[in-house]
Amino acid sequence: MTKLEDTIAEREGSQSEIVRQALGEDIMTGQLKPGEFLSEGRIAERFGVSRTPVREAIRSLSGDGLVTLRPNQRAVVRGQTAAEILDQFEAMAELEAACTRLAARRRSESVLARMEAAQAECRARADSTDPHLYYVANVKFHEAIYEAAENDYLRSETLKLRDRLRFLRISQGHLPGRLAGSSSEHDAVLSAIREHKEAEAAEAMRMHLIVQGESLRSMLQHTDATGIVHLAEMQPGFGHSGSYEEIAE
Numbered sequence: 318m319t320k321l322e323d324t325i326a327e328r329e330g331s332q333s334e335i336v337r338q339a340l341g342e343d344i345m346t347g348q349l350k351p352g353e354f355l356s357e358g359r360i361a362e363r364f365g366v367s368r369t370p371v372r373e374a375i376r377s378l379s380g381d382g383l384v385t386l387r388p389n390q391r392a393v394v395r396g397q398t399a400a401e402i403l404d405q406f407e408a409m410a411e412l413e414a415a416c417t418r419l420a421a422r423r424r425s426e427s428v429l430a431r432m433e434a435a436q437a438e439c440r441a442r443a444d445s446t447d448p449h450l451y452y453v454a455n456v457k458f459h460e461a462i463y464e465a466a467e468n469d470y471l472r473s474e475t476l477k478l479r480d481r482l483r484f485l486r487i488s489q490g491h492l493p494g495r496l497a498g499s500s501s502e503h504d505a506v507l508s509a510i511r512e513h514k515e516a517e518a519a520e521a522m523r524m525h526l527i528v529q530g531e532s533l534r535s536m537l538q539h540t541d542a543t544g545i546v547h548l549a550e551m552q553p554g555f556g557h558s559g560s561y562e563e564i565a566e
Contacts, residue, residue, distance in 0.1 A: 332370035336360065337377045342484050344383045344394055347538075347547035355384065355392040381481050396545035399537050405482055406530030410523045412475040413459070418519035420465035421510045429511065431461040436503050443500040448490025451499070455486075458503060462510070462522075488548055489532040502528065 340360070343349040360371045375392045378384040385395045424432075438454035445451055459479070463472040479486075490496050502525040509518035537546040 332364070332366045333373035333377070336364050336366065336371055336374035338484065339364070340374060340378060341381065341383055344378075344396055345484060345488075345548050349394045351394050351396045351543065351545050353394045355394065396547065398544040399534070399546050400544075402485065402533065402537070402546070403530050405478065406485075406526060406533070409475075409478050409482060410526035410530070412471070412478060413462075413526050414519040414523040416463050416466040416468075416471060416475055417506060417510065417522040418515045419468055419471070420462045421513050421515040421518040423467045424465035424510055428461055428465040432458060432465070432507055432510065435461055436500075436507050439500045439503055443497045445496065448487050448496065451490055451496050452483075452487045455499070455503075462506075465510070485533060485548075486529060488536065489529055492532055492535070495532055498528070499525070 340349065340355070349355075355375060357368045357371045357375070360374075361368050364371075375384055375386070379386045379392070382397055382401060383395055384392050386392055420428075435454055435457035439451065439458055442451040442454055463475055466472060490499070502521065505521040506518060506525060509515075509521055533548075536548050538549045539546055
């Protein structure tokens, strides 16, 4: 690839992720209904992009189980069942626990300092009414743990599922007291990592993710008789606030 081709590919990849996240939120909040056709042209016009990043976003959503690609390449909204969502959180809990176990064993003082700094941000933002602000600090905390684990393959797989669940993880932060609870759970994880207590650290992280999944149960509403669910609206603008650029920090 030439430098220009690299630049174009990078820009389209970024655009694709923005479109994917926005459409995923629309599906999970019920703005886009199961069975609804996704028009590439209309989506491209909405976001001011070409059809290439839109196609990439739709393919990603298909991989996430939120969209069905039919033989004629027409994409329709599918959504997810409560069981599918909770299964993903269970899998995420095990991946994060594995990262945390290794982080407790291998962490360096420099990466530990980054965890401490990120957690200080989480504590400072735990009283915020905007979960997006907390999530920015939360990402820094978790990614420092992934780095401390020193396992590139595990880190890569964990990030894939983390990104897939991003909106849902932010959403449960709208529940009263959830951000404060999350910060307290981080403290338990950090304390165990600091003391090189591998099993304790892994279990604390596992419970942290399981609590997130269970918190979502009260927010899920059935869309129809198929079992597909969407997130109940928690406050005005829910699902459409926050900056993609800020969250991507």
